Amino acid sequence: MARPYQKANIPGPEMGTSVKDPKVMANIIKAPKKKVFVIGSEALTWELDGKKVADYYIEIAKKLDCLVIATGHIYKYLKEHIDTEKLVEMSLINITNRLSDKEWKGLDGKGQYEMAIFGGHLVFYSSQTLSRLKNFTNWVRTVELDKYSHPNARFSLPNLSDAEWKKFLEELIENL
Amino acid sequence: MSKKGAKLKIDEYKGPLGKIKGFEFTTGKVSYGDETEWEPMGPHPKPHIPTLRNWFFTLMDRYKPFYMPICDMCCLCTFGKCNLSKGRTGACGINMETQQARIVEIACCIGASCHSAHGDHLLHWLKEKYGNVPINFGNNIAVEMPMTRLIVGMKPETLEDLEEAMGWVQFNITHLLAAGHTGQEASFKDYEAKSFLAGLCDSVGMEIADAVQIAAYGFPVGEPDVPIVELGTGTMDFDNKATILMIGHNVAPGIELVDYIREKGVDEKIDVGAICCTAHDLTRYYDGAKIVGSLSRQMSFIRSGLADVVMVDEQCVNLRSYEQAKLVDAPFIATNEKNMNGLPDRSDDPEDQIIDDLVSGKVDGVLILDPVKAGRVAVETAIRVRPIRKGKKAVPDEEGCIEMALRCNGCGNCQRNCPNDLPLVEGVRLAKEGDFSLLGEIYDECLDCGRCEADCMKEVSPLTLIMYAAREQIKNEKFNVRVGRGPIQDTEIRNVGAPIVLGEIPGIVAIIGCANYAKEIQELYLMAEEFCKRNYIVVVSGCAAMDIGLVKNEDGETLYDRFPGDFDRGGLVNVGSCVSNPHITGAACKVANIFARRPLRGNFEEIADYVLNRVGAVGVAWGAMSQKAASIASSANSLGVPAVIGPHAAEYRRMYLGRADVQEEWKVWNARDGTPDHEVGPSPEHLLTTSETIEEAICLVAKLALRPADNSKGRMIKISHWIDLERKYKGVDFPEDLEKYIRVEQDIPINMKDEIMDYLKEKGWEEKELVDPTLLERLCHA
Numbered sequence: 001m002a003r004p005y006q007k008a009n010i011p012g013p014e015m016g017t018s019v020k021d022p023k024v025m026a027n028i029i030k031a032p033k034k035k036v037f038v039i040g041s042e043a044l045t046w047e048l049d050g051k052k053v054a055d056y057y058i059e060i061a062k063k064l065d066c067l068v069i070a071t072g073h074i075y076k077y078l079k080e081h082i083d084t085e086k087l088v089e090m091s092l093i094n095i096t097n098r099l100s101d102k103e104w105k106g107l108d109g110k111g112q113y114e115m116a117i118f119g120g121h122l123v124f125y126s127s128q129t130l131s132r133l134k135n136f137t138n139w140v141r142t143v144e145l146d147k148y149s150h151p152n153a154r155f156s157l158p159n160l161s162d163a164e165w166k167k168f169l170e171e172l173i174e175n176l
Numbered sequence: 177m178s179k180k181g182a183k184l185k186i187d188e189y190k191g192p193l194g195k196i197k198g199f200e201f202t203t204g205k206v207s208y209g210d211e212t213e214w215e216p217m218g219p220h221p222k223p224h225i226p227t228l229r230n231w232f233f234t235l236m237d238r239y240k241p242f243y244m245p246i247c248d249m250c251c252l253c254t255f256g257k258c259n260l261s262k263g264r265t266g267a268c269g270i271n272m273e274t275q276q277a278r279i280v281e282i283a284c285c286i287g288a289s290c291h292s293a294h295g296d297h298l299l300h301w302l303k304e305k306y307g308n309v310p311i312n313f314g315n316n317i318a319v320e321m322p323m324t325r326l327i328v329g330m331k332p333e334t335l336e337d338l339e340e341a342m343g344w345v346q347f348n349i350t351h352l353l354a355a356g357h358t359g360q361e362a363s364f365k366d367y368e369a370k371s372f373l374a375g376l377c378d379s380v381g382m383e384i385a386d387a388v389q390i391a392a393y394g395f396p397v398g399e400p401d402v403p404i405v406e407l408g409t410g411t412m413d414f415d416n417k418a419t420i421l422m423i424g425h426n427v428a429p430g431i432e433l434v435d436y437i438r439e440k441g442v443d444e445k446i447d448v449g450a451i452c453c454t455a456h457d458l459t460r461y462y463d464g465a466k467i468v469g470s471l472s473r474q475m476s477f478i479r480s481g482l483a484d485v486v487m488v489d490e491q492c493v494n495l496r497s498y499e500q501a502k503l504v505d506a507p508f509i510a511t512n513e514k515n516m517n518g519l520p521d522r523s524d525d526p527e528d529q530i531i532d533d534l535v536s537g538k539v540d541g542v543l544i545l546d547p548v549k550a551g552r553v554a555v556e557t558a559i560r561v562r563p564i565r566k567g568k569k570a571v572p573d574e575e576g577c578i579e580m581a582l583r584c585n586g587c588g589n590c591q592r593n594c595p596n597d598l599p600l601v602e603g604v605r606l607a608k609e610g611d612f613s614l615l616g617e618i619y620d621e622c623l624d625c626g627r628c629e630a631d632c633m634k635e636v637s638p639l640t641l642i643m644y645a646a647r648e649q650i651k652n653e654k655f656n657v658r659v660g661r662g663p664i665q666d667t668e669i670r671n672v673g674a675p676i677v678l679g680e681i682p683g684i685v686a687i688i689g690c691a692n693y694a695k696e697i698q699e700l701y702l703m704a705e706e707f708c709k710r711n712y713i714v715v716v717s718g719c720a721a722m723d724i725g726l727v728k729n730e731d732g733e734t735l736y737d738r739f740p741g742d743f744d745r746g747g748l749v750n751v752g753s754c755v756s757n758p759h760i761t762g763a764a765c766k767v768a769n770i771f772a773r774r775p776l777r778g779n780f781e782e783i784a785d786y787v788l789n790r791v792g793a794v795g796v797a798w799g800a801m802s803q804k805a806a807s808i809a810s811s812a813n814s815l816g817v818p819a820v821i822g823p824h825a826a827e828y829r830r831m832y833l834g835r836a837d838v839q840e841e842w843k844v845w846n847a848r849d850g851t852p853d854h855e856v857g858p859s860p861e862h863l864l865t866t867s868e869t870i871e872e873a874i875c876l877v878a879k880l881a882l883r884p885a886d887n888s889k890g891r892m893i894k895i896s897h898w899i900d901l902e903r904k905y906k907g908v909d910f911p912e913d914l915e916k917y918i919r920v921e922q923d924i925p926i927n928m929k930d931e932i933m934d935y936l937k938e939k940g941w942e943e944k945e946l947v948d949p950t951l952l953e954r955l956c957h958a
Contacts, residue, residue, distance in 0.1 A: 005592055005597075006592060006593075006597075007589070007592045007593050007631065008593070011245065011246070011247055011248045011249075011261075012247065012248030012249045012259050012261055013248070013261070014248060014259070014261040014262060040868060041868060041869045041871075041872075071868055071872075072868035072869040072871065072872050073869050073872055073905050073906050073907075075907055075908055076905075076906055076907025076908075079907060088912065089906060089908055089911075089912050090912065091865075091867065091868065091876070092868050093242075093831065093833065093865055093866050093867075094833075094836075096244075097242060097833050097835070098835075098837070101835075121868065122597075122694055122823050122868070123597055124595065124597075124694075124824065124826070124827065125694070125823035125824075125826050125866070125868065128244040128246065128826035128827060128829070129244060129826070131244045131245050131246065131248075132242070132243065132244040134261065135243075135245055135248065135261050135262060135272055136243070138262070
């Protein structure tokens with residue numbers, strides 16, 4: 001994988017994979033039947049050429065047609081764009097806790113999720129919650145869509161500039 | 177009361193009693209008076225590792241340790257490195273959970289020993305200087321050291337009595353630290369129980385440190401109307417006076433410095449300011465001192481050349497402060513054996529000789545372990561060195577800064593090494609063109625750590641460029657903070673005890689801790705203002721107490737100008753420095769003791785059960801950074817006080833999380849009739865949790881203030897605030913799990929009754945029985 005974005009964040013031998021190709025990433029996140037997209041408040045502060053990152057994530061969520069978890073205080077924004085039947089407000093730490101419980105039945109009561117996709121979180125904070133999932137679960141595959149190389153995510157991006165990230169997200173959306 | 181050691185020796189006696197020759201009697205301790213008079217001894221005085229283990233395990237049955245490793249390996253012994261990820265075990269047999277718990281336990285021991293060693297140093301220094309001073313906090317405070325009474329089971333009356341409590345702390349820390357050795361503890365839960373006990377040691381160690389300085393230095397003893405003092409990097413009179421900057425947490429040399437200024441009458445020639453808790457404690461003694469700021473202002477203040485002399489003591493001192501002082505020709509004085517900086521020990525040298533050496537530049541730093549001498553040398557050196565160094569700074573002018581920026585090749589190492597991922601690459605790029613606006617904007621988000629410059633191969637310092645960009649703010653920043661008042665008065669507890677326990681005062685919000693924020697330094701202002709306006713009691717200490725003061729409203733008022741210092745509805749109470757934190761947890765214990773008449777003495781388990789179920793206190797350590805903050809959190813958590821910590825604090829790697837969705841984990845005994853398994857709902861939901869944003873944290877604090885024993889009126893008030901905040905900051909109609917917190921119809925806020933009833937019907941809600949909750953069967957009446 002690419003070097004972790006935060007240079008000192010070398011957790012150990014177990015590190016995830018950087019996905020450079022948006023088509024490959026599209027296939028990775030399309031495949032699982034039961035998945036959840038966890039969107040954080042940084043998606044409101046980050047902009048790519050004047051468009052909020054939250055808006056890219058909303059498009060991805062709609063294409064994936066999956067449940068969205070709004071963390072931090074982003075629910076206020078997401079509820080204007082996503083059907084509230086598919087939107088749940090919950091903290092990042094609480095959803096991580098539930099995802100790392102094998103017996104959890106999910107928010108629909110039908111069972112644990114196969115994949116958790118994350119985006120819009122402080123890089124050092126999500127590194128820790130991803131570490132929880134990496135070290136204590138083998139049932140949830142994790143994907144990070146923020147521009148950073150995340151060693152604790154199973155799949156993440158390879159440290160992109162804003163321009164590269166914008167292109168990646170646009171191509172990802174096209175291929176979903 | 178007791179006296180340490182007694183000896184009776186009779187060489188020769190001849191009289192009515194007969195003849196005695198060569199009689200000698202010695203004892204380690206003599207007790208007189210009757211200690212049991214003040215309160216009968218509870219079941220757990222002076223707990224050791226196993227004593228309160230059942231209580232800690234009970235807490236963890238509900239609030240399970242939740243680990244997020246920051247490192248997947250163990251490298252503590254020569255078996256390693258061992259990779260522990262994905263179910264592996266190390267060569268010693270340790271697994272990932274236990275290793276995480278072990279590291280946290282060691283951190284808590286470091287934190288507890290830090291406060292306690294600080295207390296031990298002060299205790300002995302003050303005994304030497306002032307003798308066996310009584311611990312008497314006046315008529316309004318009869319319960320003067322509640323945590324020591326609760327945990328150690330003693331009521332100290334003089335400094336000498338505190339030796340016994342300190343002995344208990346030191347005994348336990350030694351045993352707890354021993355448990356961190358390779359091949360000791362195999363259970364993560366037992367490590368966690370030890371972390372809780374380290375928290376108790378910390379409570380007592382901190383309480384001793386603050387009690388002795390209150391007693392001996394005459395700090396305020398709980399008066400709400402203590403003075404307002406100046407806060408900010410621009411508060412010292414740089415143009416007209418010599419300036420001394422102190423950094424750290426141990427105020428002993430600072431007090432001597434102030435005494436010397438007074439004795440010599442040189443306060444017109446010299447200004448004194450401090451960073452971190454020394455600043456708080458200095459202003460508790462001398463309201464002419466300035467609080468320069470929290471720990472994230474150290475490098476920028478020194479490098480900007482604003483200090484003529486830098487004097488450090490202990491804890492949270494940037495280890496580059498000596499190097500920074502050298503850059504600006506500011507003599508550096510280390511004063512504490514825990515932080516000697518490799519400097520020559522000049523403690524026994526004549527003062528004049530040390531001053532001459534520092535002023536002439538023969539030496540750039542000295543170690544002086546005698547606080548009196550350190551204070552005198554600092555004052556005289558500052559006065560004499562000021563005209564020589566002429567405010568020399570290590571921040572170049574605009575031309576120099578542009579020149580530096582032009583060396584940048586845009587590799588991005590600085591930004592990727594920045595803890596907050598600040599936009600340094602773009603900021604430096606703009607600086608090449610003479611545009612410093614972006615770097616100026618991020619000054620308040622910068623932690624002042626210097627990791628950016630440490631990772632630059634081109635000798636560019638983004639930190640220096642930020643300092644240049646923010647030079648006017650650094651030189652002119654002036655706000656206010658209320659001096660630390662120390663303990664909460666018993667009379668205040670009597671006034672607020674019932675409304676707190678019944679829930680009518682919606683909560684006590686304790687905003688404490690360090691300045692390792694993920695966003696701007698002023699973020700906590702929003703939280704403090706929100707809860708003050710809503711009539712919660714807001715209690716603050718340490719760096720956080722400074723940072724909430726860094727905002728003024730339209731009328732030019734800080735929060736301290738707007739809200740009173742009373743421990744009452746809408747009060748904003750600054751208790752003081754880090755070691756003043758037991759006044760906050762102690763207030764929760766006093767509610768149990770003074771209002772509810774629960775005995776304190778050696779009765780930790782019962783009081784903690786009371787606080788968990790009845791006292792809506794919530795801690796917030798938004799920028800928690802240190803091991804001390806870890807042990808403080810353990811002390812609060814062990815007592816049933818939940819805490820919310822900021823995003824960086826996820827790097828502590830362990831939380832205590834409840835599961836609101838698992839109904840059976842929220843069962844209690846009904847103390848009224850002794851029946852078990854009453855489901856009371858998830859309150860408080862967590863014991864220790866991170867939060868992603870300040871907005872989310874504000875909502876969470878309101879939620880965590882709910883307690884199982886709230887009466888319906890109180891629950892209604894608390895829920896009303898919680899819903900209101902969730903709507904304001906998150907835009908929800910209702911909190912996702914509202915139905916779990918409404919026990920009976922009377923809990924529902926009247927102005928929202930119809931809509932909430934509709935919501936509850938949709939959720940299939942049913943009323944719950946109201947009980948007298950306890951987690952301890954032995955406290956049931958039948």
